[in-house]
Amino acid sequence: MADGRGLHRVVRTMGTMFSFTVRDDPTPLLDSVLDGAEALLHHVDRVFSTYRDDSAISALARGESVPEGRRAEVDEVLDLCARAERESEGWFSVRHSAGLDPSGLVKGWAVERAARLLREAGAKAVCVNGGGDVQLHGGPWRVGIAHPLVPGKVAAVVTSDTGPLAVATSGTAERGCHIVDPHTGRPPVGAPASLTVVHQGLTRADTLATAAYARGAGARAWLTGQPGVAAFAVATDGSTWTTGSFGAPATDHQV
Numbered sequence: 001m002a003d004g005r006g007l008h009r010v011v012r013t014m015g016t017m018f019s020f021t022v023r024d025d026p027t028p029l030l031d032s033v034l035d036g037a038e039a040l041l042h043h044v045d046r047v048f049s050t051y052r053d054d055s056a057i058s059a060l061a062r063g064e065s066v067p068e069g070r071r072a073e074v075d076e077v078l079d080l081c082a083r084a085e086r087e088s089e090g091w092f093s094v095r096h097s098a099g100l101d102p103s104g105l106v107k108g109w110a111v112e113r114a115a116r117l118l119r120e121a122g123a124k125a126v127c128v129n130g131g132g133d134v135q136l137h138g139g140p141w142r143v144g145i146a147h148p149l150v151p152g153k154v155a156a157v158v159t160s161d162t163g164p165l166a167v168a169t170s171g172t173a174e175r176g177c178h179i180v181d182p183h184t185g186r187p188p189v190g191a192p193a194s195l196t197v198v199h200q201g202l203t204r205a206d207t208l209a210t211a212a213y214a215r216g217a218g219a220r221a222w223l224t225g226q227p228g229v230a231a232f233a234v235a236t237d238g239s240t241w242t243t244g245s246f247g248a249p250a251t252d253h254q255v
Helices: 028-048 056-061 068-087 103-120 202-214 216-224
Strands: 006-013 016-022 126-130 133-137 141-146 154-160 165-171 194-199 230-234 240-243 252-254
Touching: 006 028, 016 028, 016 103, 028 056, 028 068, 028 103, 056 068, 068 103, 068 202, 103 126, 103 133, 103 165, 103 202, 133 141, 133 202, 141 165, 141 194, 154 165, 154 194, 154 230, 165 202, 194 202, 202 216, 216 230, 216 240
Parallel strands: 154 252
Antiparallel strands: 006 016, 016 126, 126 133, 133 165, 141 154, 165 194, 194 230, 230 240
C-alpha cells in the first residue's frame, strides 16, 4: 500500500507476520522492489520451511539431494549456522531431536536480505519487522520491546537515527518455550522471560539472542563479551539487566 508518507505492506509467511515500512516518497521503482522483497520472503519459506515436505531443507533432512537451483542459498544458510554454532560454543544449534532445523537463523537472514533490497534500490528509511525482530536503515526509528510479563506494556524502547540497526528478542511470551538447551534438549535453566539483542545486522542479532537465551543463567556474562552488541533482558521476577551501551529500561536508547 502506498500513501503520501511512504510505502507500507504486511505479509504473512513462515508462520508469522512481516511488515514493511519505507518512509521515502513512493516511486514505481520502490513499489516494484517492495514486490520483490515480499516475493523473497515467500521464496525463503518454500526453500527452508521444516513444515513443507517439498522444501529443500526437508529434502536435505531426509538425506536427499538439494535441487541444483537451491544449493547456493542452502549452503549459505548452513555455513552461517555453522559459524553461529562455533561462535556460540555450541549454544546455537540447527540439529535437534526432530532433525535439521535452521529456523533460528533463517527468519533474521531473510528480513535482513529484504531490507537490503529496498536500501540498494535507493530507499533511505527502511523498517522490516519479522515476527517482532526488526532490521532498520536510516531513521529516525523507535522500536518498542514488549514486556513479557505485562501484556500491552513496553519494557524498553530502542531508537536509531541512521542505522543499520537490528533488534532481536527471544523468550516465551509469544510462542511459549520453543528454545531449548541444545546439550540437554530441555528448557534453559535460569533463562530470563525475554532477552533482546541489538546489533547492526539481524542475522547475527537473531542467532546471538537465541544462543544467549539457551545459555540461561550464563547469558549476561557471555553477551558482555560480544563486541558491537548491546542487550536488554527482563527476568522472570520482573527485574531487568543490560549489557553494552543499552541504557535504563522504559526510556529511549541510542545504541
